[in-house]
Amino acid sequence: MNKKIRVSTILKRKSEGVKITALTAYDYTFGYLLDEAGVDLILVGDSCGNVCAGYETTLPVTVDEVVYHTRSVRQGVKHALLVADMPFMSYQETPELALHNAGRFMKEGGAEAVKVEGGEHICETVRRMVEIGIPVMGHLGFTPQSVHEFGGYKVRGQDSKEAEKMKADALALQDAGMFAVVLEKVPAQLAKEISEMLTIPTIGIGAGPHCDGQILVSYDMLGLFDKVQFKFARRYASLADDIRNAVNGYCDDVKSSNFPSQDESY
């Protein structure tokens, strides 16, 4: 039987050298399926803006939307650590606003931790959240909420200046009390160095094999959102094709009066 995963379990995974498994979910059905399968950490990502709402970027996602998705996933999750992603401008303005919104994800959504993007500049906010008992996960490298500043979906930390800054940010986030850091689209060697430098776990997405764990957007790894194929997002299923085939079969059966049968009727 799967045991309840807590922040302490995630930290222990690193000290024991056991890789952390993490995926995103946005609703009850995915919540219980991923949880039953034994995933350690489920993130209600602001990627809901891309895969559920069809937005081009994650920027339009609101606090109310993430609260709704978190509450839905919460109903299905018994074992995994449930983390809510704080959307753009829900934590950047002031620590007070960040505390207020993080509180909503926990009280109304049932999250056990929150995730924020950024480095040294958000450390005061992180400290304030950790002080009052809100576990916080970080996100460095390609941080989607800064897509316009970056000028596209590029790998980060490729030159030495940016690599050094990322290392300093990672240490600052650890000092501020974070329990884990996501590294997105970072060269594998840099992710290795950051993972070795930190005592808290790194969770990679497009950051090579040396991170302490891996996370993917569930819709990408299941082949459900198949409009784009990211180099780092290995596909373990082709659900979009399965759905297309199933819907075609249903429409054919309805049109040819092959559905419903006697057995499917009262």
Ligand code: KIV
């Ligand atoms: O929003 C999200 O899904 C994320 C993961 C890609 C880490 O931040």
